[in-house]
Amino acid sequence: xxxxxxxxxxxxxxxxxxxxxxTDERAIVNSDPVQRLRWIRQLxxxxxxxxxxxxxxxxxxxxxxxxxxxxxxxxxxPLNLTDEVRQSLPEITDQGKLSYWRNVLRMAALSHxxxxxxxxxxxxxxxxxxxxxxxxxxxxLITSDDMTRLWESMTPPLxxxxxxxxxxxxxxxxxLEYSVWEEVLSEIVVGDAFGVDRIDYLLxxxxxxxxxxxxxxxxxxxxxxxxxxxxxxxxxxxRRERPPxxxxxxxxxxxxxxxxxxxxxxxxxxxxxxxxxxxxxxxxRFLEDxxxxxxxxxxxxxxxxxxxxxxxxSMARAARDAEAPGHDAARRIFRREHYKLLYDRTRDExxxxxxxxxxxxxxxxxxxxxGTVISDEPGDTRKPPDFPVLTTGGDVVSSETVSDVLKxxxxxxxxxxxxxPDLYERGREWxxxxxMELTQPPVExxxxxxxxx
Amino acid sequence: MKRNQKLVILxxxxxxxxxxxxxDGEMHLQKAIYLLQEVTDVPLEYPFILHYYGPFSxxxxxxxxxxxxxxxxxxxxxxYPYGPSFQPTDAAKELESRFPKTLTRFRRAIDFVADVIGSxxxxxLERLGTAVYLLKxxxxxxxxxxxxxxxxxxxxxxxxxAQDALxxxxxxxxxxxxxx
Numbered sequence: 001x002x003x004x005x006x007x008x009x010x011x012x013x014x015x016x017x018x019x020x021x022x023t024d025e026r027a028i029v030n031s032d033p034v035q036r037l038r039w040i041r042q043l044x045x046x047x048x049x050x051x052x053x054x055x056x057x058x059x060x061x062x063x064x065x066x067x068x069x070x071x072x073x074x075x076x077x078p079l080n081l082t083d084e085v086r087q088s089l090p091e092i093t094d095q096g097k098l099s100y101w102r103n104v105l106r107m108a109a110l111s112h113x114x115x116x117x118x119x120x121x122x123x124x125x126x127x128x129x130x131x132x133x134x135x136x137x138x139x140x141l142i143t144s145d146d147m148t149r150l151w152e153s154m155t156p157p158l159x160x161x162x163x164x165x166x167x168x169x170x171x172x173x174x175x176l177e178y179s180v181w182e183e184v185l186s187e188i189v190v191g192d193a194f195g196v197d198r199i200d201y202l203l204x205x206x207x208x209x210x211x212x213x214x215x216x217x218x219x220x221x222x223x224x225x226x227x228x229x230x231x232x233x234x235x236x237x238x239r240r241e242r243p244p245x246x247x248x249x250x251x252x253x254x255x256x257x258x259x260x261x262x263x264x265x266x267x268x269x270x271x272x273x274x275x276x277x278x279x280x281x282x283x284x285r286f287l288e289d290x291x292x293x294x295x296x297x298x299x300x301x302x303x304x305x306x307x308x309x310x311x312x313x314s315m316a317r318a319a320r321d322a323e324a325p326g327h328d329a330a331r332r333i334f335r336r337e338h339y340k341l342l343y344d345r346t347r348d349e350x351x352x353x354x355x356x357x358x359x360x361x362x363x364x365x366x367x368x369x370x371g372t373v374i375s376d377e378p379g380d381t382r383k384p385p386d387f388p389v390l391t392t393g394g395d396v397v398s399s400e401t402v403s404d405v406l407k408x409x410x411x412x413x414x415x416x417x418x419x420x421p422d423l424y425e426r427g428r429e430w431x432x433x434x435x436m437e438l439t440q441p442p443v444e445x446x447x448x449x450x451x452x453x
Numbered sequence: 454m455k456r457n458q459k460l461v462i463l464x465x466x467x468x469x470x471x472x473x474x475x476x477d478g479e480m481h482l483q484k485a486i487y488l489l490q491e492v493t494d495v496p497l498e499y500p501f502i503l504h505y506y507g508p509f510s511x512x513x514x515x516x517x518x519x520x521x522x523x524x525x526x527x528x529x530x531x532x533y534p535y536g537p538s539f540q541p542t543d544a545a546k547e548l549e550s551r552f553p554k555t556l557t558r559f560r561r562a563i564d565f566v567a568d569v570i571g572s573x574x575x576x577x578l579e580r581l582g583t584a585v586y587l588l589k590x591x592x593x594x595x596x597x598x599x600x601x602x603x604x605x606x607x608x609x610x611x612x613x614x615a616q617d618a619l620x621x622x623x624x625x626x627x628x629x630x631x632x633x
Contacts (some may be wrong), residue, residue, distance in 0.1 A: 170510050174502035183505075243505050351524035351544035355457050379519055400530070400537050407530055407537070413522030442457055444552045 011062060015203050019066045022439045023097050024154040028107060029062070031150055032125060033114045033141045037061055039307035043205060043271075044119040045279040045333065050209040050270065057113045057120065060204055061424045064189070067111035067196035067222070071188050072102050075227050075246070084229050091181045092227075099184060101412050104158050106164030107151070113360055115303075117296055118311045123284040129290065132298050135172040141162050144300055156316050180243055184227055188248045194225055194256070195385040202262050205270065213265035216258035224252025228388040228396050240261040245390030249347060250402065267380040267412050274341045279419050281374050281448060282329045286315055289326035310409070339374050342431060345415030349439040357415035360431075360438050367430060372420045379413040454494050460493065461473045461552040464525060464545040466563050474572030477538040481519075482517065483509055485576040491585055492543045492622075495563035503606070505576070506575070507582035520545075544571060561632040571624055580610055584618040596620060 009026050011019045021029065028034060037057035048055040075079065078094055091097045114263025115123055124133050141147060143160045165173065165182050165379040168189040178186065190197050199218050204213025228247035246257045270276070288294040290311075297303060318330035332338050343360045350356065361375035386406075387399045400407050419427040431438075458616075466485055471477050475485075487508040489495045499510040517539065520526040525545040528537040549556060556563075572576065583606065587599050596619050603615035610618070 063603050172503075347522075347524055347607075350522075351542070352523070352547070353457070354460055354519075354523050355455070379515075379522060398537075402526070407528065411518045411522035439552050441547065445555055 004089075006325065013059060013066070013340070014064050014207060015063055019062045021065075024104065024347075025065075026246060027153070028110060028150055031147065033144075033147065034058070034061065034110065036304055036307055037116070037333075039309050040113075040116050040433045041119055041308050042201070042208075044121070045283055046209070046270065046273075046276050048279050048336070049273055049276045050211070052208045052210050053270075055204060055208045056341065057116055060200055061110050061113055061203060064112060064196050065106045065110040066200055067104050067218075068188055068362055069102060070222050071194075071225055071241070071255040072105050072185075073331045074223055075188075075225055080226055082229070085244050088229070089184070100156055101181075103154065104162045105166055105185050105188060107154075107158060108163045109139065109196060110339060111163060112140050112149075112167040112189055112397050114138045118306055118308045120282060121203045123280070123287075126146070127287055127294070127296050129295055129298060133172070135168045137298060137300075137303060137411055139168060139173070139419065140300060141303075142167060142198075157199055160287050184244055184246060185365075188342050194221070194248070194259070198263065199259065202259070206262070206265060209270050211266075211270060213269055214262045216224060216262045217255045219257070221248070221252055221255035221259060224249040224255065226390055228390055237238060245388055247390060247396070247399075250392050253389060253399070254361070255402055256399070256402055260409055263380070264410060264412065268414075272378045272380075272412065272414055274344070274384070274416050274418070275338065277376050277378060278338045278341070278374065279333060286329035286333070287311070289329065290314060292316065328445065337421055339418035341416055342373070342417075342419040342427045343417035343425070343435075347436040350413065350415065352439060353442045355442065356439050357417060359442075361417045362429065363418060363438055364431075364432065368419070368423050368427065372423055376392075376413065376416045376418070378416075380411065454498070458552060458555045459497055459547065460500050460520060460525060460547045461517070461555060462489070462497065462559055462563065463476070463520065464541040466523055466567065468546075469563055469567035470570055471538075473567050473570070475567075475570055476572075477514055477540065478576070479514070479517065479539065480506060480575045481537055481570065481578060483513060484582040485566055486510075486513055487582055488569060488585065489562060491611055493565055493567045493632060494629075495559050496564050501586070503564070503583065503586050504509055507579040508586050519520075521569075528536055562629075565629060565632055569607055580614065580618045583607060583610075584615070584622040585626070588619060596623070616625060623633065 008023050009021050010070065012019070013019045024239055035058075040057040041047070042055050042057055042060055043053045060425050078096055081092060086093055091101060104438055113134070115134040117127060117134060142164050148160045151163065153162050162182070165176055165178055166186045166189050169186040170176070170178050170183055187193075187195065189195055199221070201362055202214040202216070203218060206212065211222040211434045226247055227244050297305065313331045315326070316334060318324035319334035321327060324330070342364065343357070345357055356375055361373050388396045389399050389402050391402065467477055467482060467487060470481065470485055473482050483595035486497065486499065487501055487510070490499060491495045497576065499513040501508040501510045517526060520530065525542055525548065527542055528538045529540045535617070569581075573581070581600065583603060587603055591599060596616055599619055600612045603619065604610060604612045605610050608614075
């Protein structure tokens with residue numbers, strides 16, 4: 001096990017009981033970018049549906065840091081390493097490097113959400129200038145002069161470029177070159193299968209929402225995580241040096257299945273709850289009207305000065321003032337006059353016409369007028385749940401070959417059309433008459449010749 | 454191009470690959486769609502990066518998963534210990550039948566790529582995809598120099614093997630010119 005930094009501080013946490021940190025780490029926690037996360041809700045306006053969901057990115061970031069080193073200590077334990085992994089990752093047998101990278105990993109986990117806009121994920125593609133997202137803002141903050149000074153003052157000094165890679169992950173930083181080691185460590189933080197970001201938010205969000213869906217045996221899972229050689233990709237895959245990846249021992253497979261099921265349930269029951277989604281859409285509308293030019297600033301000082309607090313106080317004023325920018329959306333949020341769910345696409349309808357939600361929304365607008373409908377197609381399509389599994393026989397195989405649960409794990413793809421609340425009853429009657437017709441298979445545009453259609 | 458048009462192209466390509474003996478795993482589809490987009494200029498507009506196994510698009514991964522969710526693709530388990538294949542469903546076939554003009558327009562491109570991919574393994578496709586990626590990045594660079602860069606990016610592929618892949622794919626790019 002890598003040499004541990006001296007533990008000098010503890011913070012109580014509802015999920016992990018105590019989160020420990022060194023004095024160096026506390027200086028980072030106390031920095032402006034991390035403290036700002038105290039005022040960013042983890043789940044935007046979800047508290048309007050699940051009142052307990054008012055937790056913030058701050059405690060999630062601490063929890064992610066805590067879990068990151070738990071996983072690191074398990075997967076780098078000498079007894080848990082195979083010869084193949086030792087050869088592929090020389091860092092893993094070098095105590096000095098291990099100790100350095102453990103610190104980098106914890107700081108990357110702590111910093112992974114620094115770039116979040118107020119209310120977290122809500123529509124950053126619409127609300128940031130082109131080419132920007134919260135990962136890019138996180139990168140800018142982690143490598144800023146102020147933060148770089150703090151990283152360099154730690155013992156040992158940390159390199160901000162290492163922290164960035166682990167905090168953002170290769171998928172969101174295609175311009176950065178990752179070593180295999182860095183890729184494995186970034187998987188620990190933001191990986192699709194077992195990233196500690198995911199482990200923490202599922203546990204934390206379900207706790208605060210008051211739903212049991214997000215719970216799973218994370219202790220068992222963490223203790224059975226391993227760095228494993230990748231599984232073969234087809235019969236002819238004879239490449240000897242497959243990249244190592246984060247996987248699990250067969251004994252932890254049920255815990256891994258439970259995590260992925262928890263994710264499925266949380267997305268379908270909480271994150272994609274239609275009323276939560278429509279509040280998000282009203283919030284986006286308010287921000288587009290209220291922000292200068294409809295966009296958040298990406299200047300770091302202005303980013304740090306903008307949290308949920310600034311948005312909420314302006315929104316409250318706008319809700320009372322009919323002349324204020326964003327009044328209509330603000331009023332709908334504050335008075336609970338949100339648009340109502342008119343159409344909820346079925347899987348059969350999606351298979352007949354994947355663009356059926358647009359068809360319905362266009363027809364609603366044609367019937368009831370412009371601005372009477374909002375459509376939304378949320379989906380959790382980021383990954384197939386595939387990771388290496390170390391069997392009791394010592395083979396490494398794809399998870400989908402040994403887990404019927406994962407093989408049949410549903411992918412979430414939803415489609416909603418919401419209607420202005422005063423039109424809801426009329427809309428329902430209208431849709432009941434037209435639904436069959438509107439959900440028929442598409443017809444290719446006569447003039448398209450296969451072009452833009 | 455509208456989403457439904459993209460989906461019928463992906464579905465038909467998966468079907469054609471399967472008919473030519475492809476494993477049709479995600480890796481195979483990723484490389485086939487990359488070639489369709491970059492070699493035969495079918496405007497699918499998925500952004501690709503050079504990943505560990507060659508060109509890869511996270512957006513395409515999302516699309517394939519959304520097709521699964523919408524009942525257009527299904528995963529078919531393969532014999533232990535290999536990963537699953539994607540298979541278009543009857544619903545996908547029905548959707549294809551609704552877009553005859555789109556499929557007619559890109560038919561030759563789909564056949565061309567399906568022939569190039571055929572039953573080639575993931576390892577070979579990684580090499581071919583990377584070769585195209587580098588050729589598109591530096592079209593006029595000397596093949597030997599490109600092969601050296603290839604080898605630096607993927608040390609498990611020798612310079613000679615890289616040069617063979619680059620040479621082959623340069624010819625494929627030239628052949629594809631006639632069907633654009």
